[in-house]
Amino acid sequence: MDFVDAALDSVWPAELRTDRLLLRPVIPEDADLVRELLTDVRVRAYLGGPASHERVASRQAAYPATAGAWAVVRVADDQAVGLASIGPDHRCEGRAEVSFQLLPSAWGHGLGREAVSAIVSWWTAVVPGGGPVVAVTQAANVRSRRLLESVGMVLVDELDEHGARQCLYTRGGDEDDSDLRWVRLIASRRDEVERRRGAQARATAAGRRLPGDLTVLTADELAQLCPARHGGYGRICARAAGHTPDLHLGRAPDGAWIAWLTSRAP
Numbered sequence: 001m002d003f004v005d006a007a008l009d010s011v012w013p014a015e016l017r018t019d020r021l022l023l024r025p026v027i028p029e030d031a032d033l034v035r036e037l038l039t040d041v042r043v044r045a046y047l048g049g050p051a052s053h054e055r056v057a058s059r060q061a062a063y064p065a066t067a068g069a070w071a072v073v074r075v076a077d078d079q080a081v082g083l084a085s086i087g088p089d090h091r092c093e094g095r096a097e098v099s100f101q102l103l104p105s106a107w108g109h110g111l112g113r114e115a116v117s118a119i120v121s122w123w124t125a126v127v128p129g130g131g132p133v134v135a136v137t138q139a140a141n142v143r144s145r146r147l148l149e150s151v152g153m154v155l156v157d158e159l160d161e162h163g164a165r166q167c168l169y170t171r172g173g174d175e176d177d178s179d180l181r182w183v184r185l186i187a188s189r190r191d192e193v194e195r196r197r198g199a200q201a202r203a204t205a206a207g208r209r210l211p212g213d214l215t216v217l218t219a220d221e222l223a224q225l226c227p228a229r230h231g232g233y234g235r236i237c238a239r240a241a242g243h244t245p246d247l248h249l250g251r252a253p254d255g256a257w258i259a260w261l262t263s264r265a266p
């Protein structure tokens with residue numbers, strides 16, 4: 001279990017109150033609200049379009065059983081006007097993601113920002129070990145981005161997902177604010193991991209172009225190969241001499257070509 005789930009379980013069910021809203025756990029009687037939100041063309045404009053009948057039915061069943069899923073109730077007339085949730089961010093273990101949607105009739109009154117601000121503050125101040133919180137929204141979703149920026153969230157990363165450019169926001173604050181530092185660190189590490197993964201795949205592909213039996217290589221060809229033993233395991237590297245020091249290619253015990261990475265120079 002992700003520790004976001006564990007943190008949520010320790011405080012759920014929870015109700016949040018703001019000046020104009022009550023956020024209460026979703027109940028089966030919210031089924032019409034769920035259907036309206038999931039099938040509204042405007043609400044779904046940046047969320048992949050209106051959901052299918054099957055998807056609506058599965059969400060109607062799932063929401064009341066989901067820790068971190070609230071109905072957003074306008075206190076003045078006791079109307080449920082939206083849904084908001086916090087839960088594990090599937091992109092990164094240990095990170096929470098907040099999401100929100102209101103019926104169009106409730107837009108333009110600052111209710112979305114009131115709900116999101118309450119959730120982020122609650123998560124940060126009240127939930128033990130909740131970890132950093134992010135929100136991801138399409139770059140083209142101007143209303144949503146304005147909302148996030150108005151509650152002090154900061155754009156820290158961009159990614160492509162569901163066929164669209166997405167902006168990743170996290171809770172801002174002081175320069176040494178932990179969420180900001182943490183999420184920026186993950187973003188920079190992801191670049192590094194992906195660069196390395198790409199390099200590893202390219203090196204493995206290069207290995208497949210070498211003959212299975214290196215002894216068929218001529219002396220000249222063999223002389224082109226890297227003569228060093230690299231890294232902590234002392235594996236024999238079969239790449240050309242003078243290659244980038246951190247990426248090596250050789251044989252696994254089962255004979256398959258493998259590429260490996262080490263920060264040690266040959």
Ligand SMILES: CC(C)(COP(=O)(O)OP(=O)(O)OC[C@H]1O[C@@H](n2cnc3c(N)ncnc32)[C@H](O)[C@@H]1OP(=O)(O)O)[C@@H](O)C(=O)NCCC(=O)NCCS
Nearest residue numbers: 043099100101102107108109110111112113137143144147
């Ligand atoms: C994202 C969404 C909740 C934003 O709704 P919203 O009402 O525009 O957002 P806010 O709560 O920030 O309200 C801001 C608006 O209320 C106005 N407002 C009126 N009274 C206000 C008050 N007391 N306080 C603050 N703003 C107020 C603001 O001027 C602003 O209007 P503007 O957009 O014309 O400038 C809504 O567009 C939505 O549900 N979209 C579909 C779902 C979605 O895309 N979700 C995001 C991905 S998770």
